[in-house]
Amino acid sequence: MQKVLKLIIYGGELKKDGNYYVYEPLPDYNIPKTKNGIYYFKDRFAENYPEEADTNINDRAAYNITFALFDLDTNKLYIYKLDT
Numbered sequence: 001m002q003k004v005l006k007l008i009i010y011g012g013e014l015k016k017d018g019n020y021y022v023y024e025p026l027p028d029y030n031i032p033k034t035k036n037g038i039y040y041f042k043d044r045f046a047e048n049y050p051e052e053a054d055t056n057i058n059d060r061a062a063y064n065i066t067f068a069l070f071d072l073d074t075n076k077l078y079i080y081k082l083d084t
Helices: 003-010 044-048
Strands: 012-016 019-023 037-043 064-071 076-083
Touching (some): 044 064
Antiparallel strands (some): 012 019, 037 064
């Protein structure tokens, strides 16, 4: 999973341009961390605003995403939709 996506889903810190940014995990979702899994990510913000599709997702004004995770160890599928 890409570092940028991990920040949105699980939270964490990012050092950028000499500054530290702290991201909180998605509220109320409790997304499990899996060792064996497959994920799907859809950036609905970029679909609605194609002129901003190439900008870093963490530099945008909103997150409009769909995220799905299939845990191969437990055979569970988690689907999350976030609109800010």
